Amino acid sequence: MHDDIRMNDGVRAGQAVYTPLRLKLYDLVVLGINNRFFWHCPTQTLLDHYNRHVSANHLDVGVGSGYFLDHCRFPKASPRLVLMDLSPHSLEATARRVARHQPQTIRRNVLEPVAFDGEPFDSIGMNYLLHCVPGSIRDKAVAFDHLGKLLKPGGVIFGTTLLSGGVERGRGARKMMDYFNARGVFHNDRDTLDDLQRALEERFRDVSIRTVGCAALFSATKPVAG
Secondary structure, three states, rough: OOOOOOOOOOHHHHHHHOOHHHHHHHHHHHHHHHHHHHHOOOOHHHHHHHHHOOOEEEEEEEOOOOOOHHHHOOOOOOOEEEEEEEOOHHHHHHHHHHHHHEEEEEEEEOOOOOOOOOEEEEEEEEEOOOOHHHOHHHHHHHHHHHHHHEEEEEEEEEEEEOOOOOOOOOOOHHHHHHHHOOOOOOOOOOOOOOHHHHHHHOEEEEEEEEEEEOOEEEEEEOOOOO
């Protein structure tokens, strides 16, 4: 692990919520309750998104509890899998959960250039990461620049994020987002669908965004030089 990590208070607060106890409840609360009753984006929909885009040479950023890596279908029985997160607890819990794949773990802040000397990846997953990163989409889109350098030409970056603008948000979703934003767990009160689309199209090709409830499921391909 690389522990000399620069982070501001917003970044620190966003990752501090992932304590060992909360990670044990993550699947039940976030994937079971919040996805269904507040975000109106079923967990199976997110898993299907993984299955469409995950490769056998995969980097997962913002790993949460490791649910999707544990349940998705890799194209090969023994994929190359690298886990990246700021939370040491998330990295430890996920690495243990998918130990059968012998993952490598690296602790990094996606708002800073990512130090990594390994081979680039065919796919990079960012599930439920961006809405926890401080700033507007325009600010946090620097993560696409940093992660894009780790992606092979023709490789796919994909993920899901919760938005405040350009999506369907019920009363419950608005109240829950307000609660999380006030406590520094979320930073998505200025995140809009148009800004996400623009940020991806400025950096990648074949951009696809599908909204389900207040979630945006996106994928994009790194251009091939020449």
